[in-house]
Amino acid sequence: MKEAQGHKKNKKFGMVIDLDKCTGCGACMVACMAENNVPFQEDESDKLLGTAWMRVYKMTNGKPFPETDVCYIPRPCMHCEGHAGHSPCVSVCPATATDYDNHTGVVSQIYTRCFGCRYCMAACPYHARVFNWWDPVWPADMEKMLNPDVSVRMRGVVEKCSFCYHRYQQAMEKAYYEERQDIEEDEYQTSCTQACPAGAITFGDLNNPDHAVHQLAKPDNKHGGRPKNPHAFRLLERLGTNPKVYYLSSREWVIRAGDNYVKNEKTGSGGH
Amino acid sequence: MKIDRRSFLALTIGGAAGTALTPLPWKLTDDSSIWSQNWPWTPVPAKGENSYAFTSCNLCPGGCGLMVRMVGDRAVKIEGLEGHPVNDGGVCVLGLSGLQLLYGATRVKSPMKRVGKRGAGHWKKISWKAALAEVAEKLGKLRDDNQSHTVACVTGSKYGTVPALFKRFMTVYGSPNVMTTPSVSDTLEMALQVMHGVEAQVGYDVENADYILSFGSGLIEGWGSPVRMFRANSAWRESGAKVVQVEPRLSNTAAKSDQWIPINPGTEAALAMGIAHVLIKEALYDDDFIRNYTEGFAGWMLMVLEEYTPEKVASITGIDKMVIVKVAREFAGAGKPLALCGRANGETPGSLAEAMAVHTVNALVGNINQEGGVVAVPVPEYAAWPEIGLDSTAQNGMAKDRVDGAGSDAFSLAESLLNRFAEGAMSAKAYPVNALLVSDANPVYTTPGAKDFKKAVEKIPFVVSFSAYLDETAQQADLVLPNHVYLERYEDMPVMTGLQKPMVGLIQPVVYPLHDTKNVGDTIIELAKTMGGSIGDAFPWGSYEACLEEALGDKWEMLNEDGLWQDEAFQPAAWGEAFATASGKFEFMNPAMNLMPSYVPLNLEGNASTFPLLLMPFDSMRLASGFISNPPFVIKSVEDTMLKKKDVCVEVNPATAKPLGLADGKLATLSTPKGEARVRIYHYDGIMPGVVAIPRGLGHTADDKYMAGKGVNVNELIGSVEDRASGLDTAWGVRAKLAKA
Amino acid sequence: MDSALIPKGVKRCPLPQFGAALMIVGAVLLWGVFALLLVWFKGLNQTNMNNAYGFALWIWADLGVIALGGGAFFTGFLKYIVGKDELKNIINFAVLIGFICYSSALLILAIDVGQPLRSWFIFWHANVHSMLTEVAFCLSCYFGVLTIEYIPLILENRQVDKVPFFHNLSHNMHEVMAIFAATGAFLSFFHQGSLGGVAGVMFGRPFGFREHILIWPYSFFLFTWSAAACGPCFTIFVTKLTEKIAGKKLVKDNVIELLAKISGWMLFTYIIAKSIDTIYWANVTVPSMGHTLMDFYSNNPGSVYGIWMLIAEIGVCGLLPAVILITEKGRKTPALLWTAVILASIGVLLNRWVMVLQVMAVPVLPFETWNRYFPSWQEIATTILPVAYGVILLMISYRYLPIFPQEAELNPIEEPDPAPAMEAEGDAEAVEIAQDAELAPAKG
Numbered sequence A: 001m002k003e004a005q006g007h008k009k010n011k012k013f014g015m016v017i018d019l020d021k022c023t024g025c026g027a028c029m030v031a032c033m034a035e036n037n038v039p040f041q042e043d044e045s046d047k048l049l050g051t052a053w054m055r056v057y058k059m060t061n062g063k064p065f066p067e068t069d070v071c072y073i074p075r076p077c078m079h080c081e082g083h084a085g086h087s088p089c090v091s092v093c094p095a096t097a098t099d100y101d102n103h104t105g106v107v108s109q110i111y112t113r114c115f116g117c118r119y120c121m122a123a124c125p126y127h128a129r130v131f132n133w134w135d136p137v138w139p140a141d142m143e144k145m146l147n148p149d150v151s152v153r154m155r156g157v158v159e160k161c162s163f164c165y166h167r168y169q170q171a172m173e174k175a176y177y178e179e180r181q182d183i184e185e186d187e188y189q190t191s192c193t194q195a196c197p198a199g200a201i202t203f204g205d206l207n208n209p210d211h212a213v214h215q216l217a218k219p220d221n222k223h224g225g226r227p228k229n230p231h232a233f234r235l236l237e238r239l240g241t242n243p244k245v246y247y248l249s250s251r252e253w254v255i256r257a258g259d260n261y262v263k264n265e266k267t268g269s270g271g272h
Numbered sequence B: 001m002k003i004d005r006r007s008f009l010a011l012t013i014g015g016a017a018g019t020a021l022t023p024l025p026w027k028l029t030d031d032s033s034i035w036s037q038n039w040p041w042t043p044v045p046a047k048g049e050n051s052y053a054f055t056s057c058n059l060c061p062g063g064c065g066l067m068v069r070m071v072g073d074r075a076v077k078i079e080g081l082e083g084h085p086v087n088d089g090g091v092c093v094l095g096l097s098g099l100q101l102l103y104g105a106t107r108v109k110s111p112m113k114r115v116g117k118r119g120a121g122h123w124k125k126i127s128w129k130a131a132l133a134e135v136a137e138k139l140g141k142l143r144d145d146n147q148s149h150t151v152a153c154v155t156g157s158k159y160g161t162v163p164a165l166f167k168r169f170m171t172v173y174g175s176p177n178v179m180t181t182p183s184v185s186d187t188l189e190m191a192l193q194v195m196h197g198v199e200a201q202v203g204y205d206v207e208n209a210d211y212i213l214s215f216g217s218g219l220i221e222g223w224g225s226p227v228r229m230f231r232a233n234s235a236w237r238e239s240g241a242k243v244v245q246v247e248p249r250l251s252n253t254a255a256k257s258d259q260w261i262p263i264n265p266g267t268e269a270a271l272a273m274g275i276a277h278v279l280i281k282e283a284l285y286d287d288d289f290i291r292n293y294t295e296g297f298a299g300w301m302l303m304v305l306e307e308y309t310p311e312k313v314a315s316i317t318g319i320d321k322m323v324i325v326k327v328a329r330e331f332a333g334a335g336k337p338l339a340l341c342g343r344a345n346g347e348t349p350g351s352l353a354e355a356m357a358v359h360t361v362n363a364l365v366g367n368i369n370q371e372g373g374v375v376a377v378p379v380p381e382y383a384a385w386p387e388i389g390l391d392s393t394a395q396n397g398m399a400k401d402r403v404d405g406a407g408s409d410a411f412s413l414a415e416s417l418l419n420r421f422a423e424g425a426m427s428a429k430a431y432p433v434n435a436l437l438v439s440d441a442n443p444v445y446t447t448p449g450a451k452d453f454k455k456a457v458e459k460i461p462f463v464v465s466f467s468a469y470l471d472e473t474a475q476q477a478d479l480v481l482p483n484h485v486y487l488e489r490y491e492d493m494p495v496m497t498g499l500q501k502p503m504v505g506l507i508q509p510v511v512y513p514l515h516d517t518k519n520v521g522d523t524i525i526e527l528a529k530t531m532g533g534s535i536g537d538a539f540p541w542g543s544y545e546a547c548l549e550e551a552l553g554d555k556w557e558m559l560n561e562d563g564l565w566q567d568e569a570f571q572p573a574a575w576g577e578a579f580a581t582a583s584g585k586f587e588f589m590n591p592a593m594n595l596m597p598s599y600v601p602l603n604l605e606g607n608a609s610t611f612p613l614l615l616m617p618f619d620s621m622r623l624a625s626g627f628i629s630n631p632p633f634v635i636k637s638v639e640d641t642m643l644k645k646k647d648v649c650v651e652v653n654p655a656t657a658k659p660l661g662l663a664d665g666k667l668a669t670l671s672t673p674k675g676e677a678r679v680r681i682y683h684y685d686g687i688m689p690g691v692v693a694i695p696r697g698l699g700h701t702a703d704d705k706y707m708a709g710k711g712v713n714v715n716e717l718i719g720s721v722e723d724r725a726s727g728l729d730t731a732w733g734v735r736a737k738l739a740k741a
Numbered sequence C: 001m002d003s004a005l006i007p008k009g010v011k012r013c014p015l016p017q018f019g020a021a022l023m024i025v026g027a028v029l030l031w032g033v034f035a036l037l038l039v040w041f042k043g044l045n046q047t048n049m050n051n052a053y054g055f056a057l058w059i060w061a062d063l064g065v066i067a068l069g070g071g072a073f074f075t076g077f078l079k080y081i082v083g084k085d086e087l088k089n090i091i092n093f094a095v096l097i098g099f100i101c102y103s104s105a106l107l108i109l110a111i112d113v114g115q116p117l118r119s120w121f122i123f124w125h126a127n128v129h130s131m132l133t134e135v136a137f138c139l140s141c142y143f144g145v146l147t148i149e150y151i152p153l154i155l156e157n158r159q160v161d162k163v164p165f166f167h168n169l170s171h172n173m174h175e176v177m178a179i180f181a182a183t184g185a186f187l188s189f190f191h192q193g194s195l196g197g198v199a200g201v202m203f204g205r206p207f208g209f210r211e212h213i214l215i216w217p218y219s220f221f222l223f224t225w226s227a228a229a230c231g232p233c234f235t236i237f238v239t240k241l242t243e244k245i246a247g248k249k250l251v252k253d254n255v256i257e258l259l260a261k262i263s264g265w266m267l268f269t270y271i272i273a274k275s276i277d278t279i280y281w282a283n284v285t286v287p288s289m290g291h292t293l294m295d296f297y298s299n300n301p302g303s304v305y306g307i308w309m310l311i312a313e314i315g316v317c318g319l320l321p322a323v324i325l326i327t328e329k330g331r332k333t334p335a336l337l338w339t340a341v342i343l344a345s346i347g348v349l350l351n352r353w354v355m356v357l358q359v360m361a362v363p364v365l366p367f368e369t370w371n372r373y374f375p376s377w378q379e380i381a382t383t384i385l386p387v388a389y390g391v392i393l394l395m396i397s398y399r400y401l402p403i404f405p406q407e408a409e410l411n412p413i414e415e416p417d418p419a420p421a422m423e424a425e426g427d428a429e430a431v432e433i434a435q436d437a438e439l440a441p442a443k444g
């Protein structure tokens, strides 16, 4: 875990996904695949063998017809901060192939260092990590559509959402080139954010009060980033993973479905 | 020297220790890991100069603007065009996967001629010259035999220059049989024709409405222009507009709506009429509009008051009487209420009486041509092409009745009835169909009763496909004259999917053609020239691009610059000028055609005792259900509640499934009067008991292993049911039976 | 034929019979090797693991064999550090079992990782926060220690021992063995614990997570404790089994009983600790994460994971064998002793299963359901592979090495030793075989 540079304020990139707007269309998933050279297989119906970095889950309220309700919940990597950068996955990787970057809050993944022990996968409660069970294959001329900014992963290693980190690097390079110290909010946006037809995803620096993500989620950094917005929640917040992806919903059952509660327990209570 | 045991061992051990101390094992260890990091079979994307190319998407009629990220001459990523009036940066799963169609294995790489049996998949490459000569020869012969009218043509859309070129070709050639892939737009157009007396498209000012009453429209499932509707849906969340979804199934639209009203399948028109009843009874309608700008209200009103009391409507629709009254009151009380129709994604045209019923609900609250209401949007005008001269053969041919019956006395409103084509071609009542040309359409897959359509095609002696992909229809062809993929060609794209203003998008090439393909516009022009005579004369252009430029006239410059032309100044006609009916007013009824807004129960195929359930197709944004197959990324996005391995999942309410002994996840047989399929049971509480549903867009048989052989094509399980008034297909489902496999 | 290699004063079955048995087990071994090659060349798609089941049969097998191999370090600890000298009569065998278990664990790990050629990154790019890093370091070191402990045994082969160098080496190694045993015990306390820590630190997995003492989760201590308790039981079990197959007594009862008694008390205290841990976890840790204990034991497909698992692990395979072993009557009644050591071995395997596979199976996201997994034949074959290899190594070691110091005394041979002529040829052959025996595990 790299230490913070003294002179610059650390960023904490994060996401806010408005579940009232999300239509479950899946464009975020595909935008991610197209941007990040995510491979595909003939049979993609077993979601636990696939390599999607972003997965849109379908939740139901469990009630019978016609009281039934459905809500989709897109799940990228949460880029968990845990306690002081000890994300569930980063702390367990024996080869330091995944790391928490204190400058940006991004949990990185080094494919060429990963040796495929999958401890990180076991440790991640969000199933955000996927394993390359097969060699990646792009049939016909499809290798032509590979993005040179993202390396292709070989069989036998773990991969996951990077918050499109290459886009951050490019934006920073451009800023330095133009002799600017920093980038603007719209200069670094992830592929899924950009593609979402519903505009349900907002991305930015949670530490920056001018950024939309900060204003939407109102993270309380004194309490592990807990959202002060009553309609905002994080998945499995009580585990102490301290994720940087926030969800908004106006539906009580959806907010409650974001975490585990013992029967009769109040939503939002407890936690580390 | 004799090596004794001791020195042998010493040597061995010493050797081992020595080796361990040399760099060799360490070097090998390091090298092998470096090798594993650079496996030659794991591709390394080539670098190149970064740039963006701009174009429009034509994978659905939505009309989204695209920017394609280029690295050198490779297209690496499709993104939504920021600032575009339709999608403003957003893009759907299919649009995002376009490069997999461009670079995929399913392309037709050069003209191909069938060598084996029809559909057996044996082809030989031929030259463009030979291909065009063969088509010209075959069509020429038919024409010489005065059989020009026996040639039929199917195009995807009816707007834009390419369909116009086909129509022009067929006209000078001498056949009236030009058909297009149908959709709800056709029905809505007819409704406007009958009630407004105008030729126009229905536009909805969804963004400005504040109470949306949707009669089963899949607002976020591909209805209208998909990305635009997503944006509208988000805007409603922010503005606090209320969305009410009327549908038997908890679709994504229903789930996102503020109120979901489950309704008995197919009875939406009855609910619209019931709402009209309450609006009239409680005098909640727009008095000014009704009094001054409508005709026939009094007579129709009496019928409505008599026939559609909330009690009656409640018994038809299964909706509580009070809910009907409450919705009607809310609708009338809203600032800008808007009722929408067109089931699911609008691929089924639906009943004309129903479209009129919903349109009437809008008319009653006076939202015709108003902000937040329904707008009659004229089709963008193109510059006129030179007049064409028809020789006598062509004149004779054009005078013949159409195979599909469109425009006949029975279906005078219809321009094209693809749903009736198969029967017409099979029965050959008036004449047989001797040749079929298909472009930008895949009717063998998309037509309800797909198997019948395929049988009809099998009977046609000469079938030509202009498809860029070897789709189900192309597989039945004798010749394939492949079009460029949209990312390789120019084409105009009038956007006719419910926008408030006339708009044309421009498809522009972003990469050089990868294969020996040809813009279908050029193919038609060259074909005409090959045939010569009056046909050749009708196509004076040197190339399709020249033709396009001429057709677009003063729009060309703007299109070429912005990739988009929009009539910014367009204002919907004021009520005084809006109606061109006989009365010059909005007409509730057309007694001559025996047409009025009403509920006409549908006679579904099959009998209820053999087939006790109702099967309805449903749409998902994660599947392409039109003429484009699902590229690998799209398939990858499909939920495991829709497709499991090779089996489609059928949504069944647990209350329906349990008595049948159908456990969740188990295989079952789904049968309908049309056919039978293996399906996997998916217990879904969100579907009405007695109704089952499967997604549209699966079950492709064409294309490669990534696209084909997944699930069933619902169009093979349902048939089409003709609307009495329009002739269009109005089947929203079919009777069905589920049994353990 | 091979009698020149067989230790003095003991009797072994005829070579053809031995060879036939070897071939049967060898066939199983080859099946495993075939599966192993498939996995190495085609990748982990040969397994039924998936993104939710990143750890599965192999990791369980790893944890399992290491726990069962715990007899080596704990017996060593008792003999060399605590000073229970009687245990010298079983320590060889304990070391051999430990050696087999640990080499198997390393082999399985080499199959289990997606990029075996990069496994060494765990040392080169070590992350000190990771339990696996600690496991890797300690495991490799301890395997080295076990090898060192095993070598003198090989050197004691009748023919090898004739070489003065080896004879002296063996003697000198015996002198310093206490140091290695101590090192081994120390290492084992840590890596057994770290294996427990693997699941215990996963704070994203409520079923595996345990509260910490400093940096160590409770499961860290429980794993060491249970390995110390159940490892020797497994040693006793394999000893008894060997006796049964050989048809003769190999270790004196007092030795077995001593080890059994100590194991019994270890197990008894372990079960108390485990119960306290479970009660605390179920009532404090789990509810703080929004779960109840029964969430983990109900509503799963086929009801595989029922509360019976907890009862089986703690009661039937924990408390029951502990009680048998701590009572004199229990230890001395062969049937009870058998029952106890088998149950204890199953108990520790069950515990490792739960801490690997159930951790993966339990849904954590509220909208997720239980994950299902059943190993592929390739996983099963590669898991049986080490068993076959272990049996072979045991067979060879038993035949040619003086593993059981009390064997000759317990089974005196009446007729004079029919020592064959010492031909040079026979000698060379003997060395070769001995070398094979030595090299085989190193390959793994």
Ligand code: SF4
Pocket (backbone or CB within 6 Å): A017, A021, A022, A023, A024, A025, A026, A027, A028, A029, A056, A072, A074, A195, A196, A197, A198, A199, A200, A201
């Ligand atoms: S793209 Fe947007 S609307 Fe579609 S599933 Fe993803 S977040 Fe939801």
Ligand code: SF4
Pocket (backbone or CB within 6 Å): A076, A077, A078, A079, A080, A087, A088, A089, A090, A107, A123, A124, A125, A126, A127, A128, A129, A160, A241, C204
């Ligand atoms: S979501 Fe999973 S992979 Fe991502 S940082 Fe958190 S624990 Fe790690």
Ligand code: SF4
Pocket (backbone or CB within 6 Å): A092, A093, A094, A095, A096, A097, A098, A113, A114, A115, A116, A117, A118, A119, A120, A121, A157, A158
């Ligand atoms: S699989 Fe790779 S990233 Fe994950 S823990 Fe192992 S080495 Fe680290």
Ligand code: SF4
Pocket (backbone or CB within 6 Å): A031, A032, A033, A035, A036, A053, A054, A076, A077, A160, A161, A162, A163, A164, A190, A191, A192, A193
């Ligand atoms: S942030 Fe980037 S990497 Fe992560 S899911 Fe979105 S597109 Fe994929």
Ligand code: SF4
Pocket (backbone or CB within 6 Å): B057, B058, B059, B060, B061, B062, B063, B064, B087, B091, B092, B093, B094, B095, B096, B225, B226, B227
């Ligand atoms: S909605 Fe239609 S036009 Fe827009 S990107 Fe998707 S497929 Fe293309």
